Amino acid sequence: MRYTSTELLNKLYAQTEKHIDKAISVWQTTPGAIFNHSAAAGKWSAAQCLEHLNSYSRYYLPAIEKALQAAQKPPAGIFKSGWLGNYFFQLMLTDSAGNARKKMKSPKDHRPPDTLNGVGGLTEFISQLEKLGTLLTLAQQVNLNELKVPVSIAPFIKLKLGDTFLFYTAHIQRHVLQADRALQAAGAINKQSATF
Amino acid sequence: MSADPIVQLKQLLFFIHSLEENEWDELAAIWQPFTAKRKTILTHAGETEKYLYFVTDGVQRVFYHDEYDREATIAFSYPPSFTGVADSFLMQTASRCFVETLTPSSFLRTTYAQLDELMHEYHNIEHLIRLATNTAFAGVLERMIEIQCYSAEEKFRTLLKRSPHILNLIPHKYIANYMGVDATNFSKLLAKVRI
Numbered sequence: 001m002r003y004t005s006t007e008l009l010n011k012l013y014a015q016t017e018k019h020i021d022k023a024i025s026v027w028q029t030t031p032g033a034i035f036n037h038s039a040a041a042g043k044w045s046a047a048q049c050l051e052h053l054n055s056y057s058r059y060y061l062p063a064i065e066k067a068l069q070a071a072q073k074p075p076a077g078i079f080k081s082g083w084l085g086n087y088f089f090q091l092m093l094t095d096s097a098g099n100a101r102k103k104m105k106s107p108k109d110h111r112p113p114d115t116l117n118g119v120g121g122l123t124e125f126i127s128q129l130e131k132l133g134t135l136l137t138l139a140q141q142v143n144l145n146e147l148k149v150p151v152s153i154a155p156f157i158k159l160k161l162g163d164t165f166l167f168y169t170a171h172i173q174r175h176v177l178q179a180d181r182a183l184q185a186a187g188a189i190n191k192q193s194a195t196f
Numbered sequence: 197m198s199a200d201p202i203v204q205l206k207q208l209l210f211f212i213h214s215l216e217e218n219e220w221d222e223l224a225a226i227w228q229p230f231t232a233k234r235k236t237i238l239t240h241a242g243e244t245e246k247y248l249y250f251v252t253d254g255v256q257r258v259f260y261h262d263e264y265d266r267e268a269t270i271a272f273s274y275p276p277s278f279t280g281v282a283d284s285f286l287m288q289t290a291s292r293c294f295v296e297t298l299t300p301s302s303f304l305r306t307t308y309a310q311l312d313e314l315m316h317e318y319h320n321i322e323h324l325i326r327l328a329t330n331t332a333f334a335g336v337l338e339r340m341i342e343i344q345c346y347s348a349e350e351k352f353r354t355l356l357k358r359s360p361h362i363l364n365l366i367p368h369k370y371i372a373n374y375m376g377v378d379a380t381n382f383s384k385l386l387a388k389v390r391i
Contacts, residue, residue: 017234017300025364032387119368119383126367130235137233 001086003079005144008162012169013136019176020129027122030183035122037186044112046186049179050125051112053172057128059152060168064135067149067161071142079144085163088151092170098177107153129172136165201252201304202227204276208250212331213324222314223321227304232297238280239295245284247305251275254301255365259373260293269374272298272359272366279303282332298366343376351375352385 027035027046038045044052081089094100144162151157159167199207202224209215215223227250232238239245241261249256256279258270270293273279284291288308315322342351352375355362362371363386372382 020234024367028368029363029386029390032383119379123367123369123379127369130367133233134235 001081003081003162005075005077005079005162006140008079008144009136009140009165012165013133015169015173016129016133016136019172020126020133022176023122023126023129027183028126032119034183034186037182039182039185044178044182046179046182047121048112049175049182050121052106052110053175054121054124054128055110055112056152056168056171057124057132060149060164061128061131061135063149063152064161064164064168067147067164068135068138068142071147073143073146075141076143076145079160079162081163081166082160084157085159085167088159088167089163089170092167092174094174094177098181100174100178109153132169139165201229201250201302204252205250205304208276208278209324209328213320213327215318215320215324219318219320222318226306226310226314228306230303230305232301232303234297234300236297236301237294238297239284239291239293241292241294242290243284244288245281245291245295246307247280248285248308248311249273249279249295250304251277251279252302252304254297254299255362256295256297256301257370257374258293258295267373268376269370272362272370272374274359274362274365278328280305282329286329298370348375348377348381348385349389352389356389 030046034046036045036047038048091102091104139161142161144165145160147161148158149161149164151159205227206220206224209223230249238247238249238256251273252275255272255274257272258279258281260266260268260270271279279295281291281293281295283289284293285308311325315325342354346354355371355375368382368386369379372379375382377385
């Protein structure tokens, strides 16, 4: 697939801004009980969704930053995704209702623990998104085809920077939507059981 | 629907001190619109503050950060108010602080050179700047008392009285930093104060 580099980065930046905005204006003031509520056995709470995302960010943000620092060529007008990068990206996508198109079990290293500390995960999530926004802005100055980032679960596989941004942000989108569903379920149950 | 930025600026300035129409016309002419994305550093420590910013959208902070990783958020700004490193601007000396946007932000800004020229020409404009500086100075003394004497909870309540919407506008880590508490203690405070 071919993308106009600046348009792609602007789109991903706008998507990231939407997530930051939601995290700041809604999630920060959502009670911890709702954030940590699991709708059913085996279903992740919103907090677990964020911790899952944080575990990927801890690898990918430094890896992307390292790739940016190695930039030598000027930006290319067109970014052309590689077949493997595009495959990973497609795996992450959600349908129009926001549900995952392809269900997957997460790799062992990225499975969130059952109990989480209250607020640290959301604080870290917001910081990661701020960092991502900054990296997407810096990436406007580099060639998205030239620079490569090793994949976290298979470091011998290197994806183009553009593909990395695509699948990484699609992954965030996927689990943000999942977190939203978890919060809705928790909110509904909370309303039922509230006795004021 | 918020007013035109230059109208907002006039309102804020005239609240401090009224100018004659011709003086206002000259002062109005030296401001330029400016926007910046989230997490943009407007001024770096070590630079001389070139601009006075009038905030029309978004939230920003002035902060100190040193080589020992000590960080102190000095102040937040949001519309309608001024930002920039005040002492560096007024004295044209090197800033010890950074200014950054915490959200996408819009401003009107002017330069020291342009403002200084008007201050030399119009005593009334210099008077306006002096009165504004007095208020800023009084605010700093009040904040010093707060920092040394108030409990974390009192600091939080004071901040919320001054800036009631801040909890939904910026990441809480900046508020925690402003108050000198860590994130865990902040979330306990948040739970306590909001009930």
